[in-house]
Amino acid sequence: MGTSGSGKTHFITNAIKLLKKHLNYEVAVIKNIHEHQIDKKGKDSYKYCEAGAVYSITKNIYDENTIFIKRKIDVEELTKWLGLGPFKVDLVFIEGFKNLKYPTILCVEKFPDIENQLGEDVKMISGLILNSPIPEDHDLKLPIIDIEKHFEKFLKIFRIK
Secondary structure, eight states: OOOTTSSHHHHHHHHHHHHHHHHOOOEEEEEOOOSSOSSOTTSHHHHHHHTTOSEEEEEOTTSOEEEEEOSOOOHHHHHHHHHHSSSOOSEEEEESOSSOOSOEEEEOSSGGGTTTTOOTTEEEEESGGGGSOOOTTOOOOSOBOOTTTOHHHHHHHTTOO
16 A cells, blocks of 8 residues: 555566566456546447446457456455456455555655554555665664565565465
8 A cells, every 4th residue: 555656556566576486476456546437438348337237348459358347346355256266366466445454565655654654454664765765763663675675575474475
């Protein structure tokens, strides 16, 4: 979790690459988009859902697929669905949801940004904060980790094998 521009996407993309390279993990991402609609009015996929289709699945010649599910679904249901789906998923990153009870990585831009975003489920800190010096006198009990340099620490914190 973290504010826009704090380094969440950068962290997740690096984590995915490292998990694939070192553990051959298949990773899924659930991202909460606050600002805009995903499927546009007038598009066929939108029309199918508006007509009552529960799913509208699109595929193109580049093997890019999208699945539009037109119903209210919470994140827990989505993660279960991914686990039961036809494709292997070893790990799911969830981005942009603030009130979930999962072990969390807080991405921040600057050290002062930590205090007002820190929650009980935060297990480590990362993000753009790594571009600035960390105050030596901080009393933060959580590790601040650059996943590219400390991938093993990340695995240990989240008990990933």
